[in-house]
Amino acid sequence: MADKSNKFDEKLPFEAAIDKAGYGLYSYIMTALAGVAIISFVCIVFASTIIVPTSACELGTTGSQQGLLAAGPVVGSLLGGILWGYQADNRGRRKMLLVSLCGGTIFNLVASISVNWIMLMIFQFIAALFASGLYSMSMSLLSESVPMAKRNLVVLLVSSIFLLSQGIMAALAIPIIPLPFSFHLPALGIYWNSWRTLLVVYSSPSIITIIWLYFMQESPKFMLVKGHEEEALKILRVIHRINHFRSKEEFEVLGLQQEAGQEAALTSSVKEQVAPLFKMPLLKYTIIMTALFVINQVGAFLVWLPTIADQFVRIMQTGENSDLNMCQIINTESPVDDSVTPCSLNETSLLIVLGVGAMQSIFNFIISIVVNQVGRRNIVMMVTALCGVSGILVNLIPSALGSAVVFGVLTLGVVVVGLYTAITVSLFPTQLRALAIALAMTGGRIGSFASIQILNLMLVNSCDAGFYLFSSLFAASAIVASFLPDDRRGKVAALAKEETHKNELAIKTGND
Template sequence: MARSEDAHKVSFEEALNRTGFGLYNYLVVSMAGFIVIALVCIAFSTTIIIPTSACELGTTSSQRGILAGAPVVGLILGAVLWGYLADIFGRRYTLIISLLAAATVNALASISVNWLMLMFLQFFATFLSAGQFPQAMTIVSESVPMSKRNLCILLVGSIFLLSQGLMAALAIPIIPLTFSYYLPSLGIYWNSWRTLMLVYSSPSLLSALWLYFMCESPKFLFSKGREAEAMDALKKIHRVNNLRSRTELQIKGGILVEPVDGGNAKGAGNQCAPLFKQPLLKSTIIMTLLFLFQQIPAFLIWLPTISAQFVQILETGEGSSLTLCGIIRKSLDSPPEDDDACALNVTSLLIVLVVGAIQSVTNVFMSLMISVTGRRNMAMFVTALCGLCGILVNLIPNAIASGVMFFIFLIGIVTSGLYTAIAVALFPTSLRTLAVALIMTGHRIGSFASVQIINLLFEVNCEAGFYVYASILAVSAVIAAFLEDDRKLGQASQGPKDEASKL
């Protein structure tokens, strides 16, 4: 009898495929992109706020380094917690709480009376928003048919790379404003950088409102045994995707219950152990090193500051024959006028926007070439090229050419997506999420340390910073060569792609 009933049921993927691809999917992908922008505006707003608040808060170089690193710690500590909560209470509900809480705390940071208060509130806001990127990606992967899933994930990933540029675009009309109103109850001046922090909270509020009108992930509902709610969500998706048709979603027998992987029930210690034993030990070591050697995000945190120094010196007409490090050194030796000491000019913010746009376009182009080159080979080419350009930053005595080499070096951040896809393909299903989470945690800890190291080296030995980080990025091409060419894996490499979209 049970077999007869199962014969009329369909798998979840087949049910999702029958909803079609249309307006609802466009809305959910756009919403995920907006959530990613909201995350970046809170987690990385310090890249704009640090230089513009330096005069009022009186921050030293080491204090600015701590301010830049605090959000990274928030991302490290909050990611696992929010992932756990999303698996219990649902993606939609957890995301709404996260977005509203992060926006509130970030808005409170706008009235910080000193740098310690700003650091704590920025850390806490980022901690609250730490799970937004993976949860947004999960909602997309669990709401879009398999045939369109990789394309949608690519679009959201490209928006993430563009987000820092969009954050700079939001700052362009606000930061140059010169108003300053004294608030005697707090002993602070309300000015442009505090206003910008309120603006950076607005994408989170809008995302929460948008998410309120969307469905919970139907796959999550089904996995929790809430089949009636899952069917209602699928019917709503089908209805919005097919507005011109009155045909109802055709699933008469229900959704087939898929077996649960028993590996998930293991204890954390037993779950981790296979990653450090053969045959997975080699993959664990290689992927950990690849992520650890890719520290470009630490340079991106300082990009607005570097761009401001670059533009400031070039506008004087004295730095055309200097390398980028020479320009940074000269800007430190020749402080700007008081009116410009804590300002980011429009040109420097436009540079940040252009860099983000180039990274995003490069990611799209690279993804289109993956089927020909393979992920491993593409990662080797990008890291070798970008690492070489990072070294050339110190060797070309021309400001424009040295700056171009620096911007090409920054494009190497696109390898993060390649590394994630490679890791997903290397580890078995029962260990996949845990393996990537552990590797990414090591990467973020390295990023926190790198933010402090780079900040120090820019003052004491800028050239060493580029030589070290560019060299290890180039060396990672050699390390990647020890991985198997994924083109030889044939169809075996296709299956994990969909699971990669969930991370």
């Protein structure tokens, strides 16, 4: 026994133990799984960006009804976000991910047989209500299953997949939406056509994720926080064994140390668990992160991107109007092409959406390479300032191509979502992490619901003002982010230690 004690560490903090578990095959599998879960989230919550315009002819929707259809899933994700964050912090990331995925998949499939736009809106709303926690829960599960040194990298890599997800949706739509088939289903009084088929296809990532997740482990840190030390050790041993499958190296840890403040979290009520987020020192970061998510409304432009891209392509195909800016193109009446299936999106426009997603993903990958040297906060400040100013300039350029390029730079601003998530993960302790992410993202979704409706109206009635308003707000994010701590390499370890100590003391004090 003495020899074993010499070889094995008796009790280690979680971060030291996860470092010993290593970064390898299990980490890669978990990162890929989180990426597919994020694609599942996007295919359910943002399916309306493709479905709304392509279903318009059959459902006979007006402009305002299309705005409500687009916003329905956003409302669902808004109402469900905090609920799933709380459930994940209390019942487990993996378990709640499975429930969320199953519910979202079922209701998204039912939405495909909607008989009118109201039924479609209701079932997409419910599907989004279930799927709303997929982003925060998968990010929490991933970040708690890899060593701290690799946490920034994997979160930003998965964020790159998130950014590419709308492009993946467009790629799935390209071979399906133009199909002219239409089969009458007399029992329902509907016609089964391409947009309904696409909704079914958009459920496939969720089905894949459910099967994949079934074979994965719960977050070891969650199990430790809940007092299940032996279960946490078993999970860490599995992670270690898969990460080191080519060697016979043993996991040299016999026990895990409970961190300060975690014991109180085991029996905390809803009020006691939420309260620390609204007390110092966490209150400052709760306000800052929520504010950053709220004023980040580049996503509103991405909701209407397929429609904007379709209009841009149709106008450019006339060979005229090359001297128009983006708003002038949006408000120009496009010619009718009788050879095209009514309400189908132009294939070139879907390729543009795919290209924008790829561009965002590449940009995010570049950020992931330099993030440790530059710091997440500093990158946020630079990106929001650059993209916000670009949005202001979009309609000041009297060239269709030039205006489109600057508009593309504006859409790159969505990459900050991954940075915001990584910052939130680093600032909040484990027992509040999923809830903190969900709270901040819920603030963003409240803003999204309003901005989607406002932008839908402004693009038609006051397009220039819409660009100036949302771009100026986004540029202001640089000022808000400046109040976050500097997390450049060399300061990360000290910052993490300091913030964790302060935050856990706050939780312990709040529960005493």
